Each structure stands twice: as C-alpha cells, then as structure tokens.
Amino acid sequence: MIGSRFLVAAAACALTLGACRRAPAPMPDIFTQVVGTWHRTAVRDLPAGAGIEQLRTASYQGPGTLEASIYRLTSPAMALDMAQRWKPTPDTVFFYSDRFFVLVRWQTADRKALHEFVAALEKRLRVR
Secondary structure (H helix, E strand, O other), X not given: OOOHHHHHHHHHHHHHHHHHOOOXXXXXXXXXXXXXXXXXXEEEEEOOOOOEEEEEEEEXXXXXXXXXXXXXXXXXXXXXXXXXXXXXXXXXXXXXXXOEEEEEEEEXXXXXXXXXXXXXXXXXXXXX
C-alpha cells in the first residue's frame, strides 16, 4: 500500500512540474492593417488541427490580392517539418521561424510589392 507521505510528495512534484511548463508562445501580430502598399481587408482565426495550436489568416489588397496565414505549432521541430513537407505551388511562398509557419498566396500581384510584403512579415516574426 502506498503511504500518504508518498502521495503528498507525488502531488507536490506534479504541481511543481505543471508550474514549470513553458507557456505557449503568443501569436505574433504580423498582420497589421497596412504592410507596405498592402491594406488588410480581413483577418480571422480558424480552427486548429493536430500539432497546430493556432491558425490565423489575413487578406490584403494592394497591387494585387493576397492571403497570408500564420500557424503557431507545438514546437520548432513541427514548423521545420511543415516547411520541409510543404509542396511548392505557383503563386505561393512560405517560410518558418521558431514555432511559426507562414504561407502567402497571391493573385496577380506586383512582384516587387509582394517581395516587400513577405520581407516585412519575416522581419516582424523575428522581432517579436
């Protein structure tokens, strides 16, 4: 039979370990109202799936139209895995940093303005 001292010690260890858990990284606010020549028209949080803690998308108008998504994953390894497994498609670019994976899809966008948009997102993600 397990003694009461053991149960108290086990409960104390469990509480201590629970308190030491790292809080999830907050979702960075990279989808600001204006990014270069792009103006945000919508932003929304979507249901998350396996390994994804949070998913947010934003639509922008400017020299074309684009939609950007940021995934907050459970670990940096998951973000790297997602970047390695993502199948490149036309009019799409993606990158990752730490626990975050970012996907940008566009239609008829000016290449220079698009490059500046992606560079601004990457910078905001690194600065957080």
